[in-house]
Amino acid sequence: MRRRGGHDDDRSVIELTGLTKRYGTTTAVDSLTFTAKPGDITGFAGPNGAGKSTTMRLVLGLDRPGAGRALVDGRPYRSYRRPLHVLGALLEAKSTHPGRTARDHLAWLAATHGIGSGRVTEVLRLAGLADVARRRVGSYSLGMTQRLGVAAALLGNPGIVMLDEPMNGLDPEGMVWMRGLLRDLADRGRTVLVSSHLMSEMDTLADRLVVIGRGRLLADTTPAQLRAGYATLEAAFLALTRGDVEYRGRTAR
Amino acid sequence: MTPPADLGRVVHAEWIKFRTVRSSFWALLTSAALSIGLGPAFLPTIIDNYDGDPGEAADVAAANGWWFHGLQVGTLAMLILGVLVATAEYASGTIRATLAAVPSRTRVLAAKVACFAAVALVAGAVQAAGAFLIARPFLSGRGIDVPLTDPAAWRGVAISTLAVAAAGLLGLGAGMAIRHTAGAIGLAVAVVMVVVPALAHLLPAGWDPLRIALPSTAIDTMITPTASTLGQGPATAVTFGYVAAVLTVAGALFARRDA
Numbered sequence: 001m002r003r004r005g006g007h008d009d010d011r012s013v014i015e016l017t018g019l020t021k022r023y024g025t026t027t028a029v030d031s032l033t034f035t036a037k038p039g040d041i042t043g044f045a046g047p048n049g050a051g052k053s054t055t056m057r058l059v060l061g062l063d064r065p066g067a068g069r070a071l072v073d074g075r076p077y078r079s080y081r082r083p084l085h086v087l088g089a090l091l092e093a094k095s096t097h098p099g100r101t102a103r104d105h106l107a108w109l110a111a112t113h114g115i116g117s118g119r120v121t122e123v124l125r126l127a128g129l130a131d132v133a134r135r136r137v138g139s140y141s142l143g144m145t146q147r148l149g150v151a152a153a154l155l156g157n158p159g160i161v162m163l164d165e166p167m168n169g170l171d172p173e174g175m176v177w178m179r180g181l182l183r184d185l186a187d188r189g190r191t192v193l194v195s196s197h198l199m200s201e202m203d204t205l206a207d208r209l210v211v212i213g214r215g216r217l218l219a220d221t222t223p224a225q226l227r228a229g230y231a232t233l234e235a236a237f238l239a240l241t242r243g244d245v246e247y248r249g250r251t252a253r
Numbered sequence: 254m255t256p257p258a259d260l261g262r263v264v265h266a267e268w269i270k271f272r273t274v275r276s277s278f279w280a281l282l283t284s285a286a287l288s289i290g291l292g293p294a295f296l297p298t299i300i301d302n303y304d305g306d307p308g309e310a311a312d313v314a315a316a317n318g319w320w321f322h323g324l325q326v327g328t329l330a331m332l333i334l335g336v337l338v339a340t341a342e343y344a345s346g347t348i349r350a351t352l353a354a355v356p357s358r359t360r361v362l363a364a365k366v367a368c369f370a371a372v373a374l375v376a377g378a379v380q381a382a383g384a385f386l387i388a389r390p391f392l393s394g395r396g397i398d399v400p401l402t403d404p405a406a407w408r409g410v411a412i413s414t415l416a417v418a419a420a421g422l423l424g425l426g427a428g429m430a431i432r433h434t435a436g437a438i439g440l441a442v443a444v445v446m447v448v449v450p451a452l453a454h455l456l457p458a459g460w461d462p463l464r465i466a467l468p469s470t471a472i473d474t475m476i477t478p479t480a481s482t483l484g485q486g487p488a489t490a491v492t493f494g495y496v497a498a499v500l501t502v503a504g505a506l507f508a509r510r511d512a
Contacts, residue, residue: 061356062349063511078356081259095349097274097341104273105350111266112354152350 012038012159012191014059014087018068021054021215028054030215031068036193036208038159041186043206043223044195045237047245051215052195053092056164060089072160082113084156090149092164092195098138102129102148105137109152119155127151128177142169150181160191167196179205199234203227211237213244263355263364270347271338271368280334281376288327288380288417293391295322300395310397315405318477320388321413325473327380328420331373332441335424338369340434348512358508362429366500369425370418377417381410412485416475419492423468426499430506445469468495 014036021029029051036042046052057063059070061078069076072087080086096105106120124133127147132140137148146169153161166178182205186192196202202209203223211219211226218240219226223233230236271277299319303310314320342348355361385406389399399406424441431437446469453464464470465481473480474488483491 057511060349060353062352080356083356084354089353091349091353093346093349095346095353097270097345097347099274099276100270101273104269108266108269108273109350109354111269112263114262 012073012086012189013071014160014162014191014193015071015074016055016059016068017071019055019058019065019070020067021051021058021063022066028215029058029065032212032215032217033068034210034217034220036160036191036210038189038191039186040207041182041192041194041205043202043209044193044212045197045199045202045209046195046212046218047241048197049214050212050241050244052212053164054215055212056089056091056162056193056195059087059162060091082156084109084113084115084158086156086158087160087162088153088156088158089161090146090153090163090166092168094145096137096145096148099136101134101136102140102151103133105148106152106155109155113156115155119157123151123154126154126181143171143174146170147174150178158190160193161185162193164195165197166194167198167201175201199232199237203233211240213241216244218244260360260364260367263360264367266354267364267368271372274341276337276341277334280330280337281372284327284330284334284376284417285380285383287330288324289383289387291323291326292320292384292388296320296388296391300392300397307396311392311399311403312405314392314397315399315403315409317479318409318413319392320384321381321409321476323384324380324413324417324476328417328472328476329442329446331376331417331421332424332446333438335369335373335421335426336428336437336441337424337434338365339425339428340432340437343432344434352512359504362500362504362507365425365429366422370422373418373421374414376421377414378410380417381413384413385410412489413476415489416472416492419475419496420472422496423499426496426503429503430499466491468492471495 016032016034019029019032020027032055044052054063058065059072059077061076077083077087102124103120106123107117110117110120121130124130127150129144129147129151132144137145140148146166150163150166153163167175170178182192182194186207206223209219209221209223209226210217226236226240227233230239296319303313305313342351351361389401392399427441428437431440450467450469453460453467456464465483470481471483471488471491474483475485475492478485481488
């Protein structure tokens with residue numbers, strides 16, 4: 001039996017099959033196939049421009065794939081009438097109006113699903129924003145904006161959570177909070193897909209690790225397996241993605 | 254979970270979005286101030302130029318909407334508000350949150366149209382009724398008494414209300430189609446409402462059918478029937494034809510494009 005929210009259901013997965021997206025002549029995502037499963041924190045890593053954010057946009061149906069498909073709980077995201085109960089997402093790009101308060105932002109999101117104001121208060125408290133909920137989002141630091149994004153993602157109590165660079169801008173307390181939150185969600189059987197550039201973070205946090213470069217799958221493994229033979233996960237990551245780095249800095253001379 | 258109840262939720266969400274940014278309030282206030290406040294400024298000239306039977310002046314005033322000339326400016330403010338309701342979503346990135354919550358583009362657009370149409374109708378009714386009520390003392394001062402219950406005057410109020418709402422919806426459609434504030438306001442206000450009409454006036458008389466079918470002329474004719482030879486009824490039909498066309502284009506683009 002399927003339940004609303006689906007987090008007790010084995011099918012609460014994000015499943016990508018041959019997912020491909022081209023913008024003009026650039027292939028942002030190239031035949032990408034992997035699955036994020038319940039109970040796991042699936043790390044999603046890759047150099048800048050590797051296609052992580054595009055992949056997440058394709059999962060949400062914001063962009064249409066050129067080929068392949070992205071299924072959420074067995075169906076395209078766009079086929080859900082109340083998707084916030086199925087998957088909650090934090091995108092890297094800002095998606096809040098600076099003139100609106102955090103509470104009002106969550107209030108209109110809640111209204112689309114008939115979610116009550118009690119739940120809005122609950123996620124504000126969970127994200128540590130209860131005291132600043134009536135301030136306009138334009139006055140928020142990056143870390144506070146990230147917390148609001150997480151509150152929005154959890155609003156519908158979804159079985160799947162997909163977060164793009166959630167550690168961005170968080171202070172040390174925020175990092176600890178985020179780690180605990182993601183671990184807790186996975187431990188309660190939720191599916192967690194989280195992108196990050198912080199390899200040390202991925203090493204301790206992720207149960208599985210998907211690495212992409214130039215839109216293609218480079219590895220679908222565990223941090224321990226990828227790290228094998230290297231001093232750190234970061235060293236292993238750099239070796240793996242060496243041929244697929246779009247932007248590389250040089251040492252100052 | 255019937256579709257209408259679901260759409261109602263999305264309309265409610267759009268209403269929360271509208272009322273929780275201050276620019277909405279300021280734009281509504283500006284539009285009303287222009288529509289109501291500018292009206293009396295036009296009246297002395299109109300009265301002076303009237304050379305008909307003084308006994309019929311009140312009827313002519315009601316039929317021709319003498320007090321609605323301010324609305325021709327107020328509708329521009331409403332058009333801009335319509336643009337902003339759409340483009341603010343794209344400028345702020347809120348559109349991503351909107352589509353994550355309501356993946357159906359059709360439902361998002363339908364809810365936006367329903368919500369903003371309601372707002373613009375109320376705003377239009379306030380502006381049109383306000384313009385009429387504020388004009389009455391000015392007219393009686395010149396010996397022209399329009400009864401408060403004059404049916405022709407209130408018919409004008411009703412049609413002008415529709416004109417204000419139509420201008421807002423044209424702006425909303427342009428904003429959804431173009432997505433950038435400056436581009437959409439530039440196209441809707443400068444090109445469609447100002448530049449094209451100005452150029453049309455340079456055309457020889459044979460082009461009159463084209464000139465009177467322009468959106469700016471049609472809206473002006475709804476408000477003040479003497480603006481063209483089109484007539485109020487046909488002007489209303491032409492105006493809402495444009496509204497339907499712009500919203501159809503906006504909907505088709507919205508459904509097809511990446512967000």
